[in-house]
Amino acid sequence: MHQLTGFQRDLLYCIVGLDRPSGQRIRETLEEQTGREITHGRLYPNLDTLVNRGLVSKGEIDRRTNYYTISDAGTDALRSYHEWGSGRLS
Incomplete structure (x- = not known):
């Protein structure tokens, strides 16, 4: 996690x-939480990195839309x- x-x-x-x-749902949720715009060019390469590292799995909803789930390794x-x-806060 520290390398992310x-x-x-x-x-x-x-x-x-x-x-x-x-x-899209991930982007909207993070934008609501942070109050900052997240571009397509920032979101998807970072999601791909998480998929490539085995922390997230990617599936297909339809030809244009993917879904993402956290893997056991990600959890x-x-x-x-x-x-x-x-532990640092206590």
């Missing part, structure tokens, strides 16, 4: 909180990262 960017970690947290979201990485961060 903050944006990539935010994507993981977003995906784990949604049920098979599309890239484990988030859990470990959260525990690491929580």
Whole structure:
């Protein structure tokens, strides 16, 4: 997790909180949460990085739309990262 960017970690947290979201749904959720616009050119390469690292799985809803789910490795990485961060706050 420490080798990921903050944006990539935010994507993981977003995906784990949604049920098979599309890239568009992920973008909208993060924009609502952060109040910042997220471009197509930033979102999809970062999602692809997470897929390539085995932290996220990608499936097809239709020819134009993919969905994303967190993998077991992604869940484990988030859990470990959260525990690491929580330990720093206590």
